[in-house]
Amino acid sequence: MAASSEAQSSAPSVSLWNDPKKRALIYQAIVMIALIIVAAYIINNTAANLEKRGIASGFGFLQSPAGFDVGMSPFLKYDAAKATHGTVLTVGILNTLLVAFTGIVIATVLGFIMGVLRLSSNWLVSKLAYLYVEITRNIPLLLQLLFWYFAVLGTLPSKRDSISIFDLFFLNIEGLFGPLPIPQDGFWMVGMGLIVAIVAVIFIKKWAQKRQDETGQPFPVFWVSLALLIALPLIGAAIAGFPLEFEHPQQNRFGLRGGMIILPEFAALVLGLSLYTAGFIAEIVRAGIQAISRGQTEAAYALGVKPGITMRLIIIPQALRVIVPPLTSQYLNLTKNSSLAVAIGGAEIVAIFAGTSLNQAGQAIEIIAITMAFYLTVSLLISMFMNWYNRKIALVER
Amino acid sequence: MVLKSILTAAAAATAALTIAGAANAGILDDVKKKGHLQCGVNTGLTGFSAPNDKGKWEGFDVDFCRAMSAAIFGDADKVKYTPLTSKERFTALQSGEIDVLARNTTWTFTRDVNLGLEFIGNNYVDGQGFMIRKDLGVKSAKELDGASVCIQTGTTTELNLADFFRSNNMKFKSVVFEKADEIRAAYDAGRCDVYTTDRSGLAAQRSLLKKPDDHVVLPEVVSKEPLGPVVRHGQSEWGDVARWTLFALIVAEELGVTSANVDQMKSSKNPEVLRLLGVEGKMGEQLGVRQDWAYQIVKSVGNYGEIYERHVGVNTPLKLERGLNAQWTKGGLLYAPPFR
Numbered sequence: 001m002a003a004s005s006e007a008q009s010s011a012p013s014v015s016l017w018n019d020p021k022k023r024a025l026i027y028q029a030i031v032m033i034a035l036i037i038v039a040a041y042i043i044n045n046t047a048a049n050l051e052k053r054g055i056a057s058g059f060g061f062l063q064s065p066a067g068f069d070v071g072m073s074p075f076l077k078y079d080a081a082k083a084t085h086g087t088v089l090t091v092g093i094l095n096t097l098l099v100a101f102t103g104i105v106i107a108t109v110l111g112f113i114m115g116v117l118r119l120s121s122n123w124l125v126s127k128l129a130y131l132y133v134e135i136t137r138n139i140p141l142l143l144q145l146l147f148w149y150f151a152v153l154g155t156l157p158s159k160r161d162s163i164s165i166f167d168l169f170f171l172n173i174e175g176l177f178g179p180l181p182i183p184q185d186g187f188w189m190v191g192m193g194l195i196v197a198i199v200a201v202i203f204i205k206k207w208a209q210k211r212q213d214e215t216g217q218p219f220p221v222f223w224v225s226l227a228l229l230i231a232l233p234l235i236g237a238a239i240a241g242f243p244l245e246f247e248h249p250q251q252n253r254f255g256l257r258g259g260m261i262i263l264p265e266f267a268a269l270v271l272g273l274s275l276y277t278a279g280f281i282a283e284i285v286r287a288g289i290q291a292i293s294r295g296q297t298e299a300a301y302a303l304g305v306k307p308g309i310t311m312r313l314i315i316i317p318q319a320l321r322v323i324v325p326p327l328t329s330q331y332l333n334l335t336k337n338s339s340l341a342v343a344i345g346g347a348e349i350v351a352i353f354a355g356t357s358l359n360q361a362g363q364a365i366e367i368i369a370i371t372m373a374f375y376l377t378v379s380l381l382i383s384m385f386m387n388w389y390n391r392k393i394a395l396v397e398r
Numbered sequence: 399m400v401l402k403s404i405l406t407a408a409a410a411a412t413a414a415l416t417i418a419g420a421a422n423a424g425i426l427d428d429v430k431k432k433g434h435l436q437c438g439v440n441t442g443l444t445g446f447s448a449p450n451d452k453g454k455w456e457g458f459d460v461d462f463c464r465a466m467s468a469a470i471f472g473d474a475d476k477v478k479y480t481p482l483t484s485k486e487r488f489t490a491l492q493s494g495e496i497d498v499l500a501r502n503t504t505w506t507f508t509r510d511v512n513l514g515l516e517f518i519g520n521n522y523v524d525g526q527g528f529m530i531r532k533d534l535g536v537k538s539a540k541e542l543d544g545a546s547v548c549i550q551t552g553t554t555t556e557l558n559l560a561d562f563f564r565s566n567n568m569k570f571k572s573v574v575f576e577k578a579d580e581i582r583a584a585y586d587a588g589r590c591d592v593y594t595t596d597r598s599g600l601a602a603q604r605s606l607l608k609k610p611d612d613h614v615v616l617p618e619v620v621s622k623e624p625l626g627p628v629v630r631h632g633q634s635e636w637g638d639v640a641r642w643t644l645f646a647l648i649v650a651e652e653l654g655v656t657s658a659n660v661d662q663m664k665s666s667k668n669p670e671v672l673r674l675l676g677v678e679g680k681m682g683e684q685l686g687v688r689q690d691w692a693y694q695i696v697k698s699v700g701n702y703g704e705i706y707e708r709h710v711g712v713n714t715p716l717k718l719e720r721g722l723n724a725q726w727t728k729g730g731l732l733y734a735p736p737f738r
């Protein structure tokens with residue numbers, strides 16, 4: 001390597017064109033310039049055409065009133081009288097994130113269970129898991145969503161005979177209704193309790209690790225943490241005199257109104273997305289576990305390690321290295337697939353912003369650009385997080 | 399590899415240039431050249447535009463496309479249909495995917511001014527109504543406080559709905575869908591109490607419910623919905639073809655020219671009839687279409703009244719009276735400028 005470059009530099013100077021390195025540079029510069037020209041041309045042309053056809057452009061529409069209602073807005077009080085297209089965008093983003101987050105959590109849990117069951121030595125269990133995987137992976141997601149939506153709608157009772165669960169929760173075709181907790185004065189005590197608990201958990205985890213390293217004594221970190229996380233906020237609440245009131249749904253002429261509600265559209269969307277993605281995750285998990293050599297298990301057993309601990313501390317951590325990269329792309333898929341909500345009356349970004357706002361404000365280019373930027377950002381964030389996690393669990397060579 | 403990307407870039411640049419070029423040529427010439435009219439219609443709204451059991455598109459709006467095709471080609475069947483949801487329709491027109499949009503579209507300020515569209519007139523004057531299950535015992539839209547309402551996204555409907563409830567100090571919950579048949583399924587399943595849209599649309603959807611007689615359309619009409627065909631902004635010649643096709647349909651009815659008597663009418667004593675049917679004058683030529691354009695329209699599609707009665711009138715499942723859509727001489731709003 002070094003010898004050859006020396007040989008080159010001492011050689012008589014070659015023309016620019018005959019030096020492969022310089023030639024490549026020239027090529028790249030030409031391509032770059034061509035790209036910039038094309039991009040400038042397209043942008044310019046688009047703007048001119050929009051103007052000629054009398055189509056409004058710019059981002060001012062984000063401040064102009066939207067004038068329509070969105071079906072669901074759990075985080076933000078949406079008032080059709082005041083909302084702008086900017087509000088619609090915010091609601092769309094929040095709803096998409098909610099769907100993606102819930103979907104990812106459910107799909108991961110279900111996918112891991114199915115993947116492990118698929119390897120079960122029990123014939124029936126393993127075949128059932130196999131059936132699940134094949135069905136969910138091989139039917140188009142859109143069909144599954146429509147199926148769940150209309151199956152959910154079809155099986156839910158009508159509004160006049162809602163199913164009551166302890167008189168607290170009510171289920172009917174308009175959704176699952178329940179009491180909405182409304183924090184009162186002094187609720188900060190509960191938050192305090194939670195923060196103290198979290199700090200305590202971090203310390204306990206460190207301390208337990210150290211103690212185990214030094215003395216070999218295990219400590220039930222998980223259970224102690226769980227207890228702390230529940231007990232401390234509760235104590236805070238008790239001191240403040242339980243500063244929480246509930247708004248219960250009320251019956252009116254048309255049905256139950258108020259309180260907290262899970263809409264059938266949202267339920268069907270999350271259900272459909274998670275069941276579908278869990279099928280893929282199950283396969284990834286199965287492949288990950290099978291990639292770990294059988295000798296690992298045998299070695300652990302030979303040392304007298306119990307099967308549960310073998311799985312948890314020896315097999316899974318190694319399998320995760322195989323599992324995490326493909327898992328990331330499943331998370332990205334789920335997030336992007338949430339845009340299929342348009343088919344079943346969901347209210348995420350594509351339905352309400354890239355759909356309704358686009359139609360009402362008519363600014364297709366701006367709106368699609370914003371929507372794409374959003375998906376790109378979320379996808380990159382998920383990838384970044386998963387890459388970080390992947391590095392964290394990667395094999396540390398000592 | 400590098401060379402390939404240069405070539406791709408060059409190809410892209412040429413493509414962009416060609417697109418810019420095409421946008422400048424007249425649509426009428428394009429349509430004549432390609433030999434068919436690309437018409438944007440409903441994805442399926444009985445009576446207005448829906449494929450029949452042989453897969454052929456039929457309906458009130460479809461017949462407008464067929465009338466244009468008859469005027470241009472002397473053949474009403476030279477139309478290709480692009481079914482569009484309310485959400486997709488304007489983008490399809492703006493991008494040039496379709497030549498004309500005939501899809502119960504309301505003429506509003508924003509659409510006309512901001513969206514780069516040109517409304518060429520009204521072929522159906524309508525208003526927004528509410529449909530509800532009879533057994534709920536609701537008699538007026540003012541009693542709908544707290545109701546859940548099924549609507550179609552990308553419509554004037556969703557805007558009017560918010561306005562109506564707001565001005566009456568009432569609350570509602572909306573359940574929003576993209577396609578008419580999804581709304582119908584959800585409404586039929588009882589997901590929402592109320593279905594709201596243009597009253598003509600309600601009549602069409604009601605006729606397809608499991609038990610149409612269990613549902614009523616409430617008396618209130620809460621908006622003005624002047625529906626009509628649309629073309630792209632800045633295409634005035636093409637707009638003229640569409641506009642005068644509509645006027646020809648209306649005037650033919652006014653003058654008593656029908657598909658049955660159009661041949662006799664060619665020897666009528668009324669000069670306006672003679673001008674309309676192209677026996678006298680050069681109107682077709684001036685419009686850039688066939689000289690006998692209006693004759694072809696009436697011969698193959700009928701006049702406005704015939705189209706109305708065939709698809710949405712009292713003898714169809716939609717059972718719509720002429721009402722505001724009667725000729726101005728009969729107390730309606732149908733009024734076309736003179737053919738001279």
Ligand SMILES: N[C@@H](CCC(=O)N[C@@H](CS)C(=O)NCC(=O)O)C(=O)O
Pocket residue numbers: 440441442443482483484501502503504550552553554555576577578579595596598599600623625
């Ligand atoms: N006139 C209103 C509403 C038009 C509209 O989309 N109506 C619905 C409900 S009647 C429809 O035609 N749906 C049929 C479809 O989606 O194909 C507008 O222009 O915004």
